[in-house]
Structure formats: C-alpha cells, structure tokens
Amino acid sequence: MPGNETKPSSETPTHIALPAPTMWPMVTAFGITLLVTGLVTNLAVSVVGLVVALVGAVGWWRDVLPADRHEHVPVVPPSERAQPVQVAAGRVEHLKLGQAGHRVRVPAEIHPYSSGLKAGIAGGAVMAVLALGYGLIRHGSLWYPINLLSAAAVPTLATATTEQLRAFSSTGLAVGIFAHGVVSLLVGFVYAVMVPMFPRRGWLWAGIVLPLFWTGLFYGTSKFINPALAGRVDWPWFVVCQIAFGMVTGYVVARSERIETRQTWPLAARIGIESQEERE
Amino acid sequence: MPASSLNPAVPIPQAAAAERPSIPSILHEWVTTTDHKRLGLMYIMAGLLFFVISGCMAALIRVQLAFPNNDFLPPQMFNRMFTMHGTAMVFLVGMPIIAGLMNYLVPLMIGARDMAFPRLNAFGFWIFLFGGGLLYFSYLAAPGLSGAGSAPDVGWFAYSPLTGKAFSRGHSTDYWILSIMISGIGSIASAINVIVTVITMRCRGMTLMKMPMFVWIVLVVAYLIVIVLPPLTAAQIMLLLDRFLGAKFFDTQAGGSAVLWQHFFWIFGHPEVYVLILPGFAVATEIIPVFSRKPIFGYAVMVGASVMIGFISLGVWAHHMFTIGMSAMSNTFFATSTMLVGIPTGIKLFNWLGTMWGGKIRFKTPMLFCVAFLFQFLCAGLTGIMLAVAPFDWQLSDSYFVVAHFHYVLIGGLLFTIFGAIYYWFPKATGKLLSEKLGKWHFWVFLIGFNLTFGPLHIAGILGMPRRIYTYDVGRGWDVWNLLASIGVIFQAVGILFFVGNILWSLWKGKKAGDDPWDAWTLEWSTTSPPPPYNFEVLPEVRSRRPLWDLKHPTDPDWKYE
Incomplete structure (x- = not known):
C-alpha cells in the first residue's frame, strides 16, 4: 500500500x-x-x-x-458517515538510546556470567578468611564460624553448646563449605547481572549498599532460618564480612571485559527470524 | 460469511425505513437480529441484569453475616443464595459480558462487517439466555411441579456426593446441571465464532502480529473455552446419568469417586478463571495505552504472555484440591505450575506499568478503573501465589481467605475492567459520552466499597472463618471483619446506583461523543458512533497495530517501526 x-x-x-x-x-x-x-x-x-x-x-x-x-x-x-481522520497538529520526537533525557537504561553491554562465577569465588574466599579470623580471635577456634553456619541444616549443631561449636565437626565442615560456596556463587551471579545496571557509583552499591540490604534481610529472617546463628552472631563482624565480600565481588565483576547484549535488537532479530545485519 | 453471497436478497422498503418504528417492530428487529453489535449489546445487557440479581443475593448474604448468630435468612435460603450467586456470577454475568464485548468489538477491531457465523452467534445468545432463565425458573418450578426442593443449593461447583440423589432430593440440582449445560452450548458457539472470525476475516494488512491486543487475548480465551467446557459438560452428563438412571460415577458407596467430579470440574473451573480474567487483561491493554498516550509496551511479549497464561492455566486445576490428600509429587507439580502462571501474569503487569511509565496519563474514568485493576489484581495474584503453596492452602482452603482472594480476582480484576470497558466503549455503542463526574463518583464509591468488603475477609479467613457458614458465634474474632465487609456492600450498592444513573442520564442528556472521543488508534474509532449495520462503508486496510495513529501522524507512522 x-x-x-x-x-x-x-x-x-x-x-x-x-x-x-x-x-x-x-x-x-x-x-x-x-x-x-x-x-x-x-x-x-x-x-x-x-x-x-x-x-x-x-x-x-x-x-x-x-x-x-x-x-x-x-x-x-x-454527511452521516464517519468524519475523515484529522492529521494531528503536534509532532512526535523520538528519544534515542543514550540521548540526554532518555530515562531508559538498557544494559547494552554486560559483564559475562563467568565473571560472576569468579567474583563469587573470590568474594567467598575473602569472606571465609575474615570469618575464620573472627573465630580464631574471638573464640580461639577455626571451626566455630563454620559450625555456626552449618547449624541451619544440621540439627545437632543447632542445639550445640559453644564448646561443641568450637570443636571440629566433619558434617559441619562439609555442610558449611557447601552452603557458603553455593551462596557465594549465586550472589556472584547476581552481581554480574546487576553491576551494569547501577546508575553510578557502582562501588558504593556493590560494596556497601547491597551488603547492608543483605544484612538487613538476614537480620529479619535469621531467627527462622538459623536460630543458632541468630542467637550468637556478632553483628559488627558480620557486617564487615559482608562488606568485604561485596567489595571484592563487585571489584572482580567490574574488572571483567564487557560483552555486547542483544537488548537493543528488535524481537525478530533476537529470536532469529531476521538478522541484525540485514536491518542495519 | 456475511457479505460473500448475493442471492437471495431481502429488499428494505424505503418508505417503511423512513417512518418512526413502533415498539413491536423494534422488538422484532432485536429479537431476529444477527448483527454482532446488537447481539453484543444484548449479551451485555443480559449479563448486567443477572449481575443486579446476583448482586442483590450477595447483599442479602452479607446482611445475614453482618452480625453473629443472625437469622435474617433461613439456612436453606442462605444455601440457595450463595449457590445461585456464585453460579450466576460466573456463568450468567462474567461469561455473557465477555461474550458481549467480544461480539461487539472483534469485527470492528479487525475491520470486518460481522462475525463469521452470524446466525450461530444469535443462537449462542438465545440459548445462553434461555439457560439463564432455566436456572432461575428452578425457584418456581422445582417445588411447583416436582414437589421437592427449590433453587440449587449445592454450591457453584456442586461437589459430589452432595449432588447425589440421596443428598440432593428433588430437581434443584438437575436445574443447575441442565441450565449450565445449555448455557455452555452458547459459550462454545461464541468461542468457535470468535476463532473463525479472527482467523479468516481480518482486513487487508492485518497480520496476526498487527492485531489489536484485545483481539489476540480474546482469541486465546476462545480457544480456552473450546478446550475446557467439554470436560464440564461430560461430567454433568455423567451426573445426570447418576441421578436419572442410577449410574455410579460419583456414588462413593457404590465404587464411584467423588474426587473424579472434582477433577472434571476443576479441569474446567480453573481455566475458567482465566477465561474470565483474560478479557479483563484485554480491556486494560486497550485502555491503558490510549490514556497514557503511548503504544503498549512490549506488544510481542504481551502476546506471548497471553498465550502462556492460556497454556499454563490448563495444567493447574488440582491446586483447588490440595486438601483431598494427593501425593507429594502431585502437590509439587500443581503448586509449581500454579506459581508458573505468575510469570506471564507478572510480565503483563510490568508491561502495563511500562506503558504508563513516562506517558502523558489522562485519568479519565476508564483509566481510573484500569489503574485500580492493576493494584487489586496484584493483591489477588499475590494471595493466589500464597494459596499455591500446598501447606498454606491446607490451612486456609475453604476459608474466607479464599473467598476474598477470588473476589479480588473477579471483582477487583474483571468487574473493574468491565466498568472501564463500558466507560470506554459506551460512546462508540451509543454515540453519547458517559458523565465523567458521575463516573468518578461511581469509581471512588465502588472502590471504597469493594476494598472495605473484601479486604477484611482475608483476615476473617486467616482467623479461621470457613466459607459458606450460615452464621457464627460471638467471640471468635470474626465479628468486626464481617461487619466491615457488610458495610462495604452499602458503598458498592451506592456505586452501582451511580453507574446505572449515569447510563440512564447519559442516554437521555449525554454529550455527543463523535467518532473518536478518546483520540484512540484502533479501527472501531474510525467509524461512526454508533457504527452503521455494516460497520465500514469500505473495508479498511492497515499497515500497523495503530492504524488511526498512522492516519493522524502521516510523518511518523507506526509501520516504520514495527
């Protein structure tokens, strides 16, 4: 037509x-x-x-x-038919991606998911070192923080005394490593996805704001998830560990090389009906 | 097809056409019409009539429950009231109003002259109406001719074995079965008509991905109806065989299964919820862009989400049956599938918000109803997800929490969008604008009333109040919530009075609407208000999803970007 x-x-x-x-x-x-x-x-x-x-x-x-x-x-x-459609007086100004005043923030480039994996491992390692340091300094035992973390899933640890928590537990060690590892990796992935979307001051968001959010969430729910930990947690140390994790994880993600996404492509190109090259 | 054949023709006498028609001739025209617009309006008017009747029943139920140990209604009448209220609201209010909107709007939106099967369309309407009449006829006929029973009193989902001959004497349950069954024929007829019309009669240039979202969504709804109504009909026939010929399908004492009925019913019943709410989505998806002055955000994803909702909704039925004691695997499957529905539904909510975001929003009455719908449907969705968690459902199944949840779906979701639709398309159908002032009174009073009624019922449910109880004792903590809920009904009734008054006033003294009062973009606004019998003098041709936008903005048409 x-x-x-x-x-x-x-x-x-x-x-x-x-x-x-x-x-x-x-x-x-x-x-x-x-x-x-x-x-x-x-x-x-x-x-x-x-x-x-x-x-x-x-x-x-x-x-x-x-x-x-x-x-x-x-x-x-x-005379009784529909009136012809009138041309509108105004014009439409189309905002372009990246143009001043454009409020949409589409992550046109992202960090690869593998960076989240690496960042999670790095952040988790630093956090573990700090937590173990806390155990040694405050309780004279490396096993104390590990057993405390495992208490969420190991019933015997959930009801253990402080002395028992200081002692080595193979189950506690296995569960603690597994839980800490999985959560660290998942949060690392979350960082990889979220860091490109922070409007500005990524270090502040990744290193401080998100750990504080997480700490708040844990503070509110820990008595349901891990009553043993909730009763014994040393909150200043906990916050320090979280911030250390956030800073290291955010740093590793931010250092990775960005890759282009297809967010700005039309749907047809994204699902492979037509190629982006053809449109360009 | 309406305009495809040329012989034999019925000429219209010119002299007769010029005269002022008499009331019998007007009645004759409406009774014999095959015009999709008239049939659509008849569906909507019949639905609104049943709405008023069923609404009055709901009000009586709330009067009974306003105070503890109340005896305003006899217990038997109370049972009949909630059964008739539920049955009528689903089958005689929601379904026909949806059918009416589909009938009225689909041909206009796709640039066609009529539905594919105009006579089947008329048949569908009449059999629905007679079916509805048969349901209410039970009040008179069941005791009068058979000497036992009255209106049905087995609840709107008529669980077995309560419906067995031993527990449901007389013919009241038979009236329920027969009336719903033949009304269902009308629904199937409408659905087939919509599918064929949309597939075969779109105007030139209107590919599937250029259809208005309303048409896409009602197409999904039509497919759902065709798929899910037959299981209900099959179960009803089995129940008839049980009751009339002594079959034992649902007779638990003779090797039958009461749970079998539940499966059959909810295989229909849960998709039915989506049959009811998806048209609400369709309406919101038309109204929100027009009053935000932006095209719908994420059209393709909205289409996908609609199809996904339709598909997933076919696999969630047993979440109504967590309390019967299913296997852990079944509980897990149905809980998971139910939660999955939240994903496409959430996509839709975000897309509506994305459409409004940055838009130049005009809070006219249709838009107000749609904005309220967004909030209320979100509440309904969240309580739905809560009920999808099997252990939570074990605690609250068949409590007033569930009653509050589904009223947030059907009133907060569907009815609000139906009101929005009426305010939006009334000018097209009648040529008159509804009063904005009365419309806003209607909106705010009804909004307050609705939330006052059904918000507190969540709490009553959490406090353990079972649904369908006739009355309750003092001191169980339910008193205040029930009183608040009953006070809310007064507000709702006043809101409805504003609505009815608005319609009557606007028909009499309303401002002329013109062809396109909302500066909208779909094809129905390109013809006169009301449209002529043939809809368009010449069938339109489109190049984008917003053909009127293209005409209004020739330097910046949509087809450049789609």
Missing part, C-alpha cells in the same frame, strides 16, 4: 449485503431449552421442545441453503 493511510480497498458502494434477520436461531435455542426442561418437568415439555427445535432447525437450514439469505442495507449518505 502506498503512503501511510488506512485506505479504502474499493469505491464506496450504495448498498451492502448483510445476513438477513432471522428468528430461527432463537426458535431452535428455545426448542432445545424446552427439550431438556422436560427432564425436570414433564415429558410433554420435551416433546414440544423437540418439535420446536426441529422446526427451528429446518427454518435455519432454509435460511442458508441453497444460498445465504441476506438484505441489502443502503449505505448512509456522506
């Missing part, structure tokens, strides 16, 4: 053929209703319903065979 209009496919006719009004669908429906109503009233009602439904069906049949009955409806005069 040339131009940009919703244009007529032909000249305006004087009459338009539409299906003729008919009572037979209503009669048929009424007959069917009577037919089933007879089940709960009287057989005679069903018999009448059957007759009415058959009459309706035959009438309907004759409406459409051998050809549809229709009526020629006169087209209303031009």
Whole structure:
C-alpha cells in the first residue's frame, strides 16, 4: 500500500449485503431449552421442545441453503458517515538510546556470567578468611564460624553448646563449605547481572549498599532460618564480612571485559527470524 | 460469511425505513437480529441484569453475616443464595459480558462487517439466555411441579456426593446441571465464532502480529473455552446419568469417586478463571495505552504472555484440591505450575506499568478503573501465589481467605475492567459520552466499597472463618471483619446506583461523543458512533497495530517501526 493511510480497498458502494434477520436461531435455542426442561418437568415439555427445535432447525437450514439469505442495507449518505481522520497538529520526537533525557537504561553491554562465577569465588574466599579470623580471635577456634553456619541444616549443631561449636565437626565442615560456596556463587551471579545496571557509583552499591540490604534481610529472617546463628552472631563482624565480600565481588565483576547484549535488537532479530545485519 | 453471497436478497422498503418504528417492530428487529453489535449489546445487557440479581443475593448474604448468630435468612435460603450467586456470577454475568464485548468489538477491531457465523452467534445468545432463565425458573418450578426442593443449593461447583440423589432430593440440582449445560452450548458457539472470525476475516494488512491486543487475548480465551467446557459438560452428563438412571460415577458407596467430579470440574473451573480474567487483561491493554498516550509496551511479549497464561492455566486445576490428600509429587507439580502462571501474569503487569511509565496519563474514568485493576489484581495474584503453596492452602482452603482472594480476582480484576470497558466503549455503542463526574463518583464509591468488603475477609479467613457458614458465634474474632465487609456492600450498592444513573442520564442528556472521543488508534474509532449495520462503508486496510495513529501522524507512522 502506498503512503501511510488506512485506505479504502474499493469505491464506496450504495448498498451492502448483510445476513438477513432471522428468528430461527432463537426458535431452535428455545426448542432445545424446552427439550431438556422436560427432564425436570414433564415429558410433554420435551416433546414440544423437540418439535420446536426441529422446526427451528429446518427454518435455519432454509435460511442458508441453497444460498445465504441476506438484505441489502443502503449505505448512509456522506454527511452521516464517519468524519475523515484529522492529521494531528503536534509532532512526535523520538528519544534515542543514550540521548540526554532518555530515562531508559538498557544494559547494552554486560559483564559475562563467568565473571560472576569468579567474583563469587573470590568474594567467598575473602569472606571465609575474615570469618575464620573472627573465630580464631574471638573464640580461639577455626571451626566455630563454620559450625555456626552449618547449624541451619544440621540439627545437632543447632542445639550445640559453644564448646561443641568450637570443636571440629566433619558434617559441619562439609555442610558449611557447601552452603557458603553455593551462596557465594549465586550472589556472584547476581552481581554480574546487576553491576551494569547501577546508575553510578557502582562501588558504593556493590560494596556497601547491597551488603547492608543483605544484612538487613538476614537480620529479619535469621531467627527462622538459623536460630543458632541468630542467637550468637556478632553483628559488627558480620557486617564487615559482608562488606568485604561485596567489595571484592563487585571489584572482580567490574574488572571483567564487557560483552555486547542483544537488548537493543528488535524481537525478530533476537529470536532469529531476521538478522541484525540485514536491518542495519 | 456475511457479505460473500448475493442471492437471495431481502429488499428494505424505503418508505417503511423512513417512518418512526413502533415498539413491536423494534422488538422484532432485536429479537431476529444477527448483527454482532446488537447481539453484543444484548449479551451485555443480559449479563448486567443477572449481575443486579446476583448482586442483590450477595447483599442479602452479607446482611445475614453482618452480625453473629443472625437469622435474617433461613439456612436453606442462605444455601440457595450463595449457590445461585456464585453460579450466576460466573456463568450468567462474567461469561455473557465477555461474550458481549467480544461480539461487539472483534469485527470492528479487525475491520470486518460481522462475525463469521452470524446466525450461530444469535443462537449462542438465545440459548445462553434461555439457560439463564432455566436456572432461575428452578425457584418456581422445582417445588411447583416436582414437589421437592427449590433453587440449587449445592454450591457453584456442586461437589459430589452432595449432588447425589440421596443428598440432593428433588430437581434443584438437575436445574443447575441442565441450565449450565445449555448455557455452555452458547459459550462454545461464541468461542468457535470468535476463532473463525479472527482467523479468516481480518482486513487487508492485518497480520496476526498487527492485531489489536484485545483481539489476540480474546482469541486465546476462545480457544480456552473450546478446550475446557467439554470436560464440564461430560461430567454433568455423567451426573445426570447418576441421578436419572442410577449410574455410579460419583456414588462413593457404590465404587464411584467423588474426587473424579472434582477433577472434571476443576479441569474446567480453573481455566475458567482465566477465561474470565483474560478479557479483563484485554480491556486494560486497550485502555491503558490510549490514556497514557503511548503504544503498549512490549506488544510481542504481551502476546506471548497471553498465550502462556492460556497454556499454563490448563495444567493447574488440582491446586483447588490440595486438601483431598494427593501425593507429594502431585502437590509439587500443581503448586509449581500454579506459581508458573505468575510469570506471564507478572510480565503483563510490568508491561502495563511500562506503558504508563513516562506517558502523558489522562485519568479519565476508564483509566481510573484500569489503574485500580492493576493494584487489586496484584493483591489477588499475590494471595493466589500464597494459596499455591500446598501447606498454606491446607490451612486456609475453604476459608474466607479464599473467598476474598477470588473476589479480588473477579471483582477487583474483571468487574473493574468491565466498568472501564463500558466507560470506554459506551460512546462508540451509543454515540453519547458517559458523565465523567458521575463516573468518578461511581469509581471512588465502588472502590471504597469493594476494598472495605473484601479486604477484611482475608483476615476473617486467616482467623479461621470457613466459607459458606450460615452464621457464627460471638467471640471468635470474626465479628468486626464481617461487619466491615457488610458495610462495604452499602458503598458498592451506592456505586452501582451511580453507574446505572449515569447510563440512564447519559442516554437521555449525554454529550455527543463523535467518532473518536478518546483520540484512540484502533479501527472501531474510525467509524461512526454508533457504527452503521455494516460497520465500514469500505473495508479498511492497515499497515500497523495503530492504524488511526498512522492516519493522524502521516510523518511518523507506526509501520516504520514495527
């Protein structure tokens, strides 16, 4: 179609053929209703319903065979027709991605997910060192923080005394390494996804704000998740460990080389129906 | 197809056409019409009539429950009230109003003259109406002709074995079965018509991905109806066989299974919730962009989300049955699938917000209803996710928490968008604008009333109040919440009075709407208000999803970007 209009496919006719009004669908429906109503009233009602439904069906049949009955409806005069669509006075200014004033922040480039993996390992290692240091300095035991972390999943540790927590536990060690490792990796992935989206001062968000959010969340829920830890946690140390984790993880992610995303591509290109090169 | 055949023709007498028509001739025209617009309006008017009747029943239920140990209604009548209220609201209010909107709007939006099967369309309407009449006829006929029972009193999902002959004497349950069954024929007829119309009758240039979102969503709804109604009909036929011929499908004492009925019913029943709410989404997806002055955000993703909702909704039914004692695997599957529905639904919510974000929003009445819908449906969705957690559901199943949840879906979601739709398309259908002032009164009073009624019922449910109880003792902590809920009904009733008054006033004295009062973009606004019987003098041709935008902005048409 040339131009940009919703244009007529032909000249305006004087009459338009539409299906003729008919009572037979209503009669048929009424007959069917009577037919089933007879089940709960009287057989005679069903018999009448059957007759009415058959009459309706035959009438309907004759409406459409051998050809549809229709009526020629006169087209209303031009003065009563829809007014032509008026061209709008204003113009639309399209904002471009990255243009000043554009509020949309699409991560056109992201850090690879592998950076999240590395960052999670690095952040987790630093956090573990600090936590173990806390155990040694405050409780004279490397195992204390590990056992405390494992208490969420190991019932014997959840009810253990402080002395028992200071002692080595193979189950505590296995569970602690697993839990700390998995959570560190997952949070590392979250950092890899989120860091490009921070508007500015990424170090502040990654290193301080997110660890504080996490600490707040843990503070609110720890008595349900890990009552043993909640009762014994040293919050200043906990915050220091979290911030150290956040800073190291954010730093490792931020140092990784960014890769281009397809966020700015049209959907058709993204799902492979057409190539981006063709559009360009 | 409406305009495809030329013989034989029925000429219209010119002299008769010029005369002022008499009331019988007007009635005759409406009764024999096959025009999709008239049938659409008849569906909506019938739905609103049933809405008023069922709403009055709800009000009586709330009066009964306003105070502890109340005996405003007899217990038997109370059971009939909640059964008729629930049944009518789903089958005789929600479904027909949706069918009416689909009928009225789909041909106009896709640039067609009528539905694919106009006579089937008329048949669908009439059989729905007679089915509805049959349901209410039970009040008169069940005791009058059969000597037992009255209106159905087995709840809207009619669980077995309560529906067995031993527990449900007389014919009231039979009326429930038969009326729903034949109304279902009308729904199937409408759905088939919508599918064929959308697939085969779109105007030139309107590819599937250029259809208005409304049309896309009702297409999904139509497919859902065709898929999920037959299981209900099958179960109803089995129940009829149980009741009339002594079959034992659901007779637990003779080797039948009451749980089988639950499976059959909810295979229909849960997708039915989406059949009801998806058209609400469709309405919001039309109204929000127009009143935000922006195209819909993420059209393709919205289409995908609609299809996904339809698909996933077919696999969630047993979350209504967590309390029957299913296997851990079944519980896990249905909990997971139920939560999965939250993903496409969440996508939609974000896309509506994305559409509004940065838009030049006009808070006219249709938009107000849609904004309220966003908040209320979010609440409904969140409580739905809570109920999808099987252990949580074990505590609150069949409590007023569930009642509050699904009323937030069906009133906070569906009814609010239906009101929005009526305010939005009333000018197209009648040529008159509804009063904004009365509309805003309607909105705010109804909003307060709705939330006052159903917000507190969440708490009553958490405090252990079971649904469907006739009354309750003092001192269980439920008193204040029930009183608040009943006070809310007064506000809702006043809101509805504003609505009815607005319609009557606007029909009588309303401002003329013109062809396109909202500066909208879809094809229905390119014809007159009300449209002529043939919709368009010449069938349109489109190049984008917003054909009227293209015409209004020839230097910056949408088709450059789609």
